[in-house]
Amino acid sequence: MVRPSGGRNAEGTRRVEEKRRRIGVVAPSSRLGDGVAEAVQALNRRLYGERAPEIVFHPQCFLSDGHFAGDDLTRAEAFVEMANDPGFEALWFARGGYGSGRLIEIVLPRLTEAARDKTYLGYSDAGAMLSALHKAGFGRAVHGPMCQDIVREGGEAAIARALAWLAERSPGALEASLRPGERPLAFNMAVLSSLIGTPWEPDFRGRVLMLEEVAEYMYRIDRFLFHITSAPNVRHAAGIMLGRCSAIPPNEPDFARTEEEVARYWCERSGVPYLGRADVGHDADNKVVPFDGI
Amino acid sequence: MVRPSGGRNAEGTRRVEEKRRRIGVVAPSSRLGDGVAEAVQALNRRLYGERAPEIVFHPQCFLSDGHFAGDDLTRAEAFVEMANDPGFEALWFARGGYGSGRLIEIVLPRLTEAARDKTYLGYSDAGAMLSALHKAGFGRAVHGPMCQDIVREGGEAAIARALAWLAERSPGALEASLRPGERPLAFNMAVLSSLIGTPWEPDFRGRVLMLEEVAEYMYRIDRFLFHITSAPNVRHAAGIMLGRCSAIPPNEPDFARTEEEVARYWCERSGVPYLGRADVGHDADNKVVPFDGI
Numbered sequence: 206m207v208r209p210s211g212g213r214n215a216e217g218t219r220r221v222e223e224k225r226r227r228i229g230v231v232a233p234s235s236r237l238g239d240g241v242a243e244a245v246q247a248l249n250r251r252l253y254g255e256r257a258p259e260i261v262f263h264p265q266c267f268l269s270d271g272h273f274a275g276d277d278l279t280r281a282e283a284f285v286e287m288a289n290d291p292g293f294e295a296l297w298f299a300r301g302g303y304g305s306g307r308l309i310e311i312v313l314p315r316l317t318e319a320a321r322d323k324t325y326l327g328y329s330d331a332g333a334m335l336s337a338l339h340k341a342g343f344g345r346a347v348h349g350p351m352c353q354d355i356v357r358e359g360g361e362a363a364i365a366r367a368l369a370w371l372a373e374r375s376p377g378a379l380e381a382s383l384r385p386g387e388r389p390l391a392f393n394m395a396v397l398s399s400l401i402g403t404p405w406e407p408d409f410r411g412r413v414l415m416l417e418e419v420a421e422y423m424y425r426i427d428r429f430l431f432h433i434t435s436a437p438n439v440r441h442a443a444g445i446m447l448g449r450c451s452a453i454p455p456n457e458p459d460f461a462r463t464e465e466e467v468a469r470y471w472c473e474r475s476g477v478p479y480l481g482r483a484d485v486g487h488d489a490d491n492k493v494v495p496f497d498g499i
Numbered sequence: 500m501v502r503p504s505g506g507r508n509a510e511g512t513r514r515v516e517e518k519r520r521r522i523g524v525v526a527p528s529s530r531l532g533d534g535v536a537e538a539v540q541a542l543n544r545r546l547y548g549e550r551a552p553e554i555v556f557h558p559q560c561f562l563s564d565g566h567f568a569g570d571d572l573t574r575a576e577a578f579v580e581m582a583n584d585p586g587f588e589a590l591w592f593a594r595g596g597y598g599s600g601r602l603i604e605i606v607l608p609r610l611t612e613a614a615r616d617k618t619y620l621g622y623s624d625a626g627a628m629l630s631a632l633h634k635a636g637f638g639r640a641v642h643g644p645m646c647q648d649i650v651r652e653g654g655e656a657a658i659a660r661a662l663a664w665l666a667e668r669s670p671g672a673l674e675a676s677l678r679p680g681e682r683p684l685a686f687n688m689a690v691l692s693s694l695i696g697t698p699w700e701p702d703f704r705g706r707v708l709m710l711e712e713v714a715e716y717m718y719r720i721d722r723f724l725f726h727i728t729s730a731p732n733v734r735h736a737a738g739i740m741l742g743r744c745s746a747i748p749p750n751e752p753d754f755a756r757t758e759e760e761v762a763r764y765w766c767e768r769s770g771v772p773y774l775g776r777a778d779v780g781h782d783a784d785n786k787v788v789p790f791d792g793i
Contacts, residue, residue, distance in 0.1 A: 269752070270755070271752065271753060271754050271755025271756060272717070272718050272721075272750060272752060272753075272754045272755070302718075303718040303721070303722060306722070306725050306729075307721075307725060310768070395722075398692065398693065398726075399692065399722050399723075399725065399726040400726070401695060401696035401697075402695035402696020402697070402700065402726075402730045402731075403695075403696070403726065403729040403730060403731075404729070404731065405729075406696065423566070424566050424596075424597040427566075427597070427601075428597060428600070428689075428693050429693075431600050431601060431693065432692075432693040432694070432696075432697065435600075435697040435698070435699075436696045436697060437696075437697075437698065456566060458563070458565065458566060459565060459566075460565050460566045461564065461565025461566070462565060474604070
């Protein structure tokens with residue numbers, strides 16, 4: 206574990222540190238990009254100065270094993286180590302890509318009480334692990350920006366938003382439609398589709414489900430919505446909101462329906478109310494959605 | 500409905516025709532390509548001469564509505580019309596693409612007894628409707644080549660194999676590993692993934708599940724297998740066989756695992772026996788797999 210040098214030695218420093226929020230970063234999916242950790246740390250200091258939360262990047266973030274940031278066991282152990290450490294208030298997903306679902310059955314049985322009292326922040330592929338944690342009652346799963354988002358155009362705004370939530374629970378970071386008492390869910394469509402019918406499918410009953418997508422053909426967006434709205438549990442949701450569907454490749458032939466038309470169609474077919482657009486997506490504007498509500 | 504002219508008028512002709520197998524072709528997904536119907540009819544006559552089964556292409560096969568061969572209601576009505584017609588022994592899917600799952604909830608409530616006594620032949624996207632029909636006890640769902648396969652390189656062999664099954668129940672058309680008493684299933688991974696957790700997910704208990712894929716990144720093949728092998732019902736399958744995974748685009752970074760390594764991994768993780776390779780795939784060699792066994 207990489208800790209700032211000296212922080213644990215001087216009594217005075219320790220007292221200050223113990224008041225600071227500590228955020229652990231782990232990469233259950235793909236490897237963190239070069240320079241991302243430094244850029245996030247720099248932004249954190251620039252925004253918060255001495256009050257900045259301490260962000261600790263687990264060395265596992267920088268490992269590589271084919272598609273993944275280390276093999277399954279290595280990634281799972283890093284996740285469990287930080288999740289079970291009561292010194293961290295939050296566990297922040299380094300980035301998406303693919304791989305967090307591979308860890309669910311390795312991680313869940315190893316989590317302890319400390320893992321229950323923690324915020325888990327991420328989206329996209331991280332949604333698989335977030336859903337499993339949420340379903341199993343471990344901590345507070347939250348949809349929102351990840352470290353790697355800093356490389357997006359305007360990405361510092363996304364990281365600032367994530368930090369505003371992690372450090373201050375700033376209401377300005379939240380998706381604007383959220384109301385007290387609601388318990389929303391937010392997922393990438395492909396990731397949620399890969400959870401439907403598994404033990405880690407969330408409980409949709411009475412909940413607003415926000416769905417976003419990136420770089421998928423329209424026929425696949427349609428198929429994901431067919432799948433998701435055909436799941437019996439989803440049919441008991443309070444409603445579906447459509448996040449942004451970005452970078453849709455041209456369909457051959459033209460699909461002749463937009464993502465919103467398709468979302469309305471499946472909501473009508475399935476009897477789930479369509480509740481309009483949600484301010485989430487694979488972009489720098491992606492807002493924070495705490496699964497336990499605001 | 501397009502019928503050969505005169506067949507219903509002369510008593511002698513009718514007697515001969517009534518002995519001929521009649522196959523209806525419908526397109527619940529994408530539109531049939533130009534010239535495909537003629538090529539299939541010509542091959543049928545060349546192979547079987549006067550004994551050739553009568554193949555009737557529903558006019559709906561040639562409609563177009565964006566991605567689909569007509570809108571949902573039109574495609575569903577064509578399907579229902581042929582499925583409920585006792586004059587057809589078999590209903591043959593014109594081609595895959597995407598769209599048969601959209602019709603399930605429209606088609607199933609309209610099917611009558613005649614639809615139960617029928618063979619349904621297709622694969623790829625047709626797997627969604629095949630699974631729903633099979634689950635609901637309508638007829639004999641069979642994985643195998645579709646009309647559009649004739650345009651593949653060596654595609655006449657695929658059509659000849661489909662006809663050998665439809666016209667003669669030729670054992671040579673079958674996937675070679677099939678044994679009497681077994682009730683196998685064969686699906687495209689993406690299509691089966693889109694059925695997991697829906698009412699149309701097949702009953703996997705005690706069955707051998709063959710899985711093939713085309714044009715999907717390795718990380719997606721991995722995610723489909725994560726999803727499929729994480730479904731509780733799949734964990735009661737007798738085993739999984741891996742069909743061909745063709746035209747896999749390069750993964751970035753390299754996935755560093757082959758499709759067979761990934762299939763073995765998920766079988767080991769889920770406790771489902773890995774039973775080796777299956778002779779199915781998106782190609783001219785794709786063999787016939789009757790879900791009710793041989």
